[in-house]
Amino acid sequence: MASEQRIGWGWPVLSRKAHFFNNDAVSICRRWMYTGPVDRGDFKSIDDCAACRRWADRHAATSAAPMPEAGQGGDDAQES
């Protein structure tokens, strides 16, 4: 019940870019696992992961952001 929410930008140790985590140990781009602290909200770094940045922008970093859904929006939502 008291599970801590971890929604925001985090910096995996070996990553040179910030990745977005949505209450999950795996980043939005699915490339990184990370369980450390994250920067809440719409914090922006000059070194954000492009895929995570796009997702965060689309969802405006809301506290109840849903997980990405395939086909959502209909535009270039494909992540390689």
Ligand SMILES: [Zn+2]
């Ligand atoms: Zn990422």
